[in-house]
């Protein structure tokens with residue numbers, strides 16, 4: 001049995017009041033609820049305030065380059081598919097620098113969960129607009145307001161038949177915990193997009209702004225494998241912002257396609273030195 005305490009309680013470098021605290025809280029609660037012990041869990045992150053999250057959890061973690069969260073997470077899952085692998089990223093990290101990796105991870109469908117702290121700003125580098133910043137939002141750099149269209153990550157993920165697509169809110173820990181439990185349990189790539197107010201640099205999308213808009217969709221409002229219905233719902237943004245599971249698409253996961261992984265995780269296979277040397281000799 002695992003408990004929230006097993007995941008530790010560390011001092012953080014986040015600003016007081018940051019939405020990240022509640023995401024950490026929800027994640028610990030979800031992992032404990034699933035009975036996952038820290039040794040069974042691997043967190044992978046890139047760079048950013050969101051990317052620091054694994055450093056505040058007592059479990060295995062790998063901290064890589066900005067935007068490169070998904071490739072090492074996928075590689076780790078293929079090396080030891082018995083691990084519960086979570087990739088943690090900010091909106092800049094996952095949708096900007098790492099946007100290309102997101103698209104290809106969706107195609108490959110490894111059994112990992114992507115947890116995106118979407119504060120609609122680059123937090124660590126002090127408040128430049130990100131791919132999800134609203135048009136017209138004034139930032140320290142975009143003095144006349146953002147010109148570009150924001151990315152809709154939920155619509156993007158559904159359009160590419162991502163295996164599990166959901167949205168939570170850092171202002172509702174209970175709901176986010178439930179979402180994370182379902183996402184981690186789901187076999188296949190699970191996107192958990194979390195609306196996460198940045199209290200220091202995003203003065204537009206505040207806790208109050210979100211709390212006045214978000215509402216929870218009920219599971220079963222429409223069949224969750226109905227891509228067109230899910231897509232319609234994903235376009236809802238403004239006065240009302242839906243939270244919950246948008247789309248579930250059961251499809252083969254990356255690990256299942258590799259014969260060699262059926263015997264045992266790669267890390268338990270004996271090195272086949274002779275065979276490898278033979279292959280190398282063949283190229284000489």
Ligand SMILES: Cc1ncc(C[n+]2csc(CCOP(=O)(O)OP(=O)(O)O)c2C)c(N)n1
Nearest residue numbers: 048049050066090091092093121122123124
């Ligand atoms: C390739 C690369 N580009 C830019 C940077 C500079 N950089 C570090 S963190 C960051 C922004 C992080 O924003 P986000 O991913 O949204 O996470 P947050 O800090 O808001 O949680 C940037 C631009 C970098 N380290 N590497």
